[in-house]
Every structure is written in structure tokens, then in C-alpha cells.
Amino acid sequence: MARVVDRVADEFGDVDVLVCNVIRVNIVAPGFVPTAANAGAQQQAMIDETGARTPLGRVAGTEDVAAAIVAYASDLTRHVTGGYTAVDGGLSGT
Incomplete structure (x- = not known):
């Protein structure tokens, strides 16, 4: 799944949407x-x-x-694309 988001983020990262905004693609994996x-x-x-x-x-x-x-959708992550966040308390890293 991470490769898919990287590919989509790469494809759409340069597409201008609503003047100054760009499409950001990130994954939240609970x-x-x-x-x-x-x-x-x-x-x-x-x-x-x-x-x-x-x-x-x-x-x-x-x-x-x-x-x-909400964090990915906010301006706090306005320069983040291709991100993958596992919301599992660290279980996937063990």
C-alpha cells in the first residue's frame, strides 16, 4: 500500500488545484x-x-x-505527501 501512495502522490503532486493548492496523498492505517x-x-x-x-x-x-x-487534512502537514501513518500504538513496528 505504501508503494501505491508513493506513486499516486508522485503523479498528482504537481497538479495545481484551486490556484495554489496541490493534491496531497497520504495513508492512515488503523x-x-x-x-x-x-x-x-x-x-x-x-x-x-x-x-x-x-x-x-x-x-x-x-x-x-x-x-x-485531521492532522493530514490540516495545514500542519501541508508539506507532507506520500505519508503512511500506522495508528496501532507501535504494534506494526514490533
């Missing part, structure tokens, strides 16, 4: 996030197990994923 869609009898066990294996000691919440998306 890890396990408990939601109503994946709720079930074993959800708490999965939350506990995944949280215990995660370097930050907990699973991500929907607000953690939303914060990463």
Missing part, C-alpha cells in the same frame, strides 16, 4: 479499533490481548484514527 461493527462476545478478550502486545499498552480508539486523519 490497527485493531473496537467499534460497534466488530463488537461481539470476544471483543473484550481481543482488546485485552492486543493491548497487552502493543508498545503503548492499549488499542487505538476511533478518536485516535480521526486525529491522524
Whole structure:
């Protein structure tokens, strides 16, 4: 997926959109996030197990994923394209 975002960012990075803005392409890749869609009898066990294996000691919440998306959409990252952010508390790096 990272190669795809690099390619798309490279293709569209020079395309002028609305005078001065350019298209930025970034990925937010959430890890396990408990939601109503994946709720079930074993959800708490999965939350506990995944949280215990995660370097930050907990699973991500929907607000953690939303914060990463808001950051990419904001002017704070206006010079970032081709970025890949795993919102998994460091689990993918272990």
C-alpha cells in the first residue's frame, strides 16, 4: 500500500488545484479499533490481548484514527505527501 501512495502522490503532486493548492496523498492505517461493527462476545478478550502486545499498552480508539486523519487534512502537514501513518500504538513496528 505504501508503494501505491508513493506513486499516486508522485503523479498528482504537481497538479495545481484551486490556484495554489496541490493534491496531497497520504495513508492512515488503523490497527485493531473496537467499534460497534466488530463488537461481539470476544471483543473484550481481543482488546485485552492486543493491548497487552502493543508498545503503548492499549488499542487505538476511533478518536485516535480521526486525529491522524485531521492532522493530514490540516495545514500542519501541508508539506507532507506520500505519508503512511500506522495508528496501532507501535504494534506494526514490533
